[in-house]
Amino acid sequence: MGTGRAIKKMTLRIANAAGFWGDWPSAPRRLLETTEVDFLTLEYLAELTLSIMASQRKKSPAAGYATDFVTVTEDIVSLLQTQSQLKIVTNAGGLNPISCARDVGKVLAKCGLGNLPIGVVFGDDLLPQMDTLTKEGCEFLHFDRGEPLGTLREKVISANAYLGAEPIFRSLQKGARIVITGRVADASLTVGPAVHQFGWAWDDWNALAAASIAGHIIECGAQATGGYSTDWKSCQLANIGYPIAEIGSDGQFIITKPDGSGGQVTRHTVTEQLVYEIGDPAAYVTPDVIVDFTTVELAALAENRVAVRGSTGREAPESYKGSLAYADGFTASGQLLVFGKDCVVKAKVVAGLIEERLHQDGIELARMHTELLGAGDGLPGMRPPPDDLPEVMLRIAAYDPRREAVAAFARQFAPLITNGPAGLAGYAQGRPSVRPVYSYWPTTVPKELVFPEVQVLDADHWAKTPENN
Amino acid sequence: MHEKTIALGEVATARSGDKGNHANVAVIAWRQAGYQFLEEFLTAERVAEFFQGLGSSHVDRFALPKLGSLNFLLHDALGGGASQSLRIDTQGKLLGTALLDLQLPVPDNVTEMLRGNS
Numbered sequence: 001m002g003t004g005r006a007i008k009k010m011t012l013r014i015a016n017a018a019g020f021w022g023d024w025p026s027a028p029r030r031l032l033e034t035t036e037v038d039f040l041t042l043e044y045l046a047e048l049t050l051s052i053m054a055s056q057r058k059k060s061p062a063a064g065y066a067t068d069f070v071t072v073t074e075d076i077v078s079l080l081q082t083q084s085q086l087k088i089v090t091n092a093g094g095l096n097p098i099s100c101a102r103d104v105g106k107v108l109a110k111c112g113l114g115n116l117p118i119g120v121v122f123g124d125d126l127l128p129q130m131d132t133l134t135k136e137g138c139e140f141l142h143f144d145r146g147e148p149l150g151t152l153r154e155k156v157i158s159a160n161a162y163l164g165a166e167p168i169f170r171s172l173q174k175g176a177r178i179v180i181t182g183r184v185a186d187a188s189l190t191v192g193p194a195v196h197q198f199g200w201a202w203d204d205w206n207a208l209a210a211a212s213i214a215g216h217i218i219e220c221g222a223q224a225t226g227g228y229s230t231d232w233k234s235c236q237l238a239n240i241g242y243p244i245a246e247i248g249s250d251g252q253f254i255i256t257k258p259d260g261s262g263g264q265v266t267r268h269t270v271t272e273q274l275v276y277e278i279g280d281p282a283a284y285v286t287p288d289v290i291v292d293f294t295t296v297e298l299a300a301l302a303e304n305r306v307a308v309r310g311s312t313g314r315e316a317p318e319s320y321k322g323s324l325a326y327a328d329g330f331t332a333s334g335q336l337l338v339f340g341k342d343c344v345v346k347a348k349v350v351a352g353l354i355e356e357r358l359h360q361d362g363i364e365l366a367r368m369h370t371e372l373l374g375a376g377d378g379l380p381g382m383r384p385p386p387d388d389l390p391e392v393m394l395r396i397a398a399y400d401p402r403r404e405a406v407a408a409f410a411r412q413f414a415p416l417i418t419n420g421p422a423g424l425a426g427y428a429q430g431r432p433s434v435r436p437v438y439s440y441w442p443t444t445v446p447k448e449l450v451f452p453e454v455q456v457l458d459a460d461h462w463a464k465t466p467e468n469n
Numbered sequence: 470m471h472e473k474t475i476a477l478g479e480v481a482t483a484r485s486g487d488k489g490n491h492a493n494v495a496v497i498a499w500r501q502a503g504y505q506f507l508e509e510f511l512t513a514e515r516v517a518e519f520f521q522g523l524g525s526s527h528v529d530r531f532a533l534p535k536l537g538s539l540n541f542l543l544h545d546a547l548g549g550g551a552s553q554s555l556r557i558d559t560q561g562k563l564l565g566t567a568l569l570d571l572q573l574p575v576p577d578n579v580t581e582m583l584r585g586n587s
Contacts (some may be wrong), residue, residue, distance in 0.1 A: 040558060048551055159470065230478070230484070230566055231482050271536045272495070275495035276486050276493075278540060293533060294535065310535075325552075369556060378557060382567065440489060442489060
């Protein structure tokens with residue numbers, strides 16, 4: 001491999017400091033203050049985040065992206081100034097990457113970084129082209145059930161393809177220091193920078209697989225470093241460090257975290273995240289490569305340093321994964337604390353009262369679900385409730401296609417203060433809110449029908465982009 | 470037949486999550502001997518039985534021997550998935566913790582399976 005110096009040069013340090021929209025706001029700053037990385041990735045989009053953004057964009061055309069990223073930018077802007085090697089790749093753009101780039105551009109411009117190049121990746125948003133895609137023969141078949149989308153088409157609120165690493169790579173090649181995307185595969189946030197650094201061919205399946213695994217391990221933030229661990233007692237979580245992948249020129253990599261931070265990186269914590277939210281481990285599908293997790297081996301090199309070796313992959317699929325969300329009725333949930341030695345019986349009576357009163361008003365809800373939290377109902381049907389509980393939290397959730405029926409359900413909780421049994425508390429949160437349900441429709445879209453595009457411009461330029469763009 | 474039992478949590482950790490309306494529960498043995506034991510005793514059927522209250526249609530098991538792990542995919546186990554489920558645990562986050570209470574027969578070489586230098 002050559003000298004130690006050469007090895008260092010050929011290693012790319014990629015960190016992740018956000019695993020979802022709402023993750024620890026200070027994690028990016030904490031990480032950058034304690035260690036130097038080449039790339040910071042920030043991942044904000046879960047399966048249904050885009051449908052939430054779609055409803056926000058309906059109310060305000062400038063909304064529809066992960067606003068957390070603007071706050072993070074404000075928090076780390078001085079580090080962007082002092083750490084010239086640092087680049088950021090994020091999917092914070094959501095459904096409105098231009099709006100995101102504009103608001104981030106404004107923050108940078110205000111802090112003297114108006115010439116910082118921001119790349120924006122477009123083309124994942126399929127909603128405007130759904131009719132064209134339908135004409136091209138795309139039926140948006142349900143990924144699991146094989147059914148065509150059919151008349152649900154008119155209820156679709158968001159439709160996105162999971163783009164791959166290529167447009168991120170392209171943005172970096174054009175000089176972007178911050179890359180803002182909409183929906184891309186989570187692992188691709190890491191693969192893009194790696195291909196940019198090492199120049200791998202797009203059919204170098206093993207290298208792409210290795211970088212994809214690195215991305216998969218770090219994409220959920222602290223879940224790779226001791227967070228969400230059933231072995232939570234064995235590490236200090238208050239100042240948990242977020243993960244870093246040190247990727248070599250062949251894609252093989254080491255997982256670590258900032259020195260002095262809490263949490264831990266062991267073979268065990270890395271394995272826990274490797275197997276998180278996967279199906280068949282021999283075929284983990286990304287737009288860049290199909291990854292085989294079963295060939296992977298881990299080796300503990302030192303404290304909080306684990307090597308990941310033996311990654312293998314095969315040819316990428318011919319389709320992008322597509323993610324549609326459609327309006328699908330309304331839901332609400334309410335809670336009451338039920339106190340007293342007969343709390344389990346009483347809670348069931350209270351639940352029955354709500355149902356009976358709705359019935360008297362002629363309202364039958366499509367679905368209701370009652371849980372006695374504290375009695376084991378966090379997982380329904382697993383065990384009977386113990387008979388000696390001092391209290392239980394009664395939680396009732398309802399669903400119905402009609403907003404008004406769910407609103408009627410939400411109105412049933414408060415009256416129980418005066419016309420229900422004694423020993424109920426917890427009204428202070430007010431009436432449960434009625435929320436629209438957006439259901440998830442996973443599908444595939446042929447790659448030749450999707451056109452990822454990139455635009456790289458200075459922060460100043462993005463900051464001046466008109467709001468209705 | 471073994472008389473005594475041991476909780477799965479003595480020999481492994483677990484992590485669960487959602488994939489649409491499916492849940493995945495991965496079990497990670499502390500040590501290689503533990504993995505071999507789980508490969509034999511922690512069958513898809515046993516996990517399906519443990520979680521039968523969730524209404525899963527079927528359970529697939531995938532082995533990752535090099536990582537000392539078994540991955541279970543519980544089909545249709547989440548009451549509709551993140552968007553439609555009325556449960557407090559819409560995403561199956563509790564399943565891993567729950568599964569660690571599963572009782573298994575105590576193997577003869579149990580001391581080789583307990584947490585050590587992993």
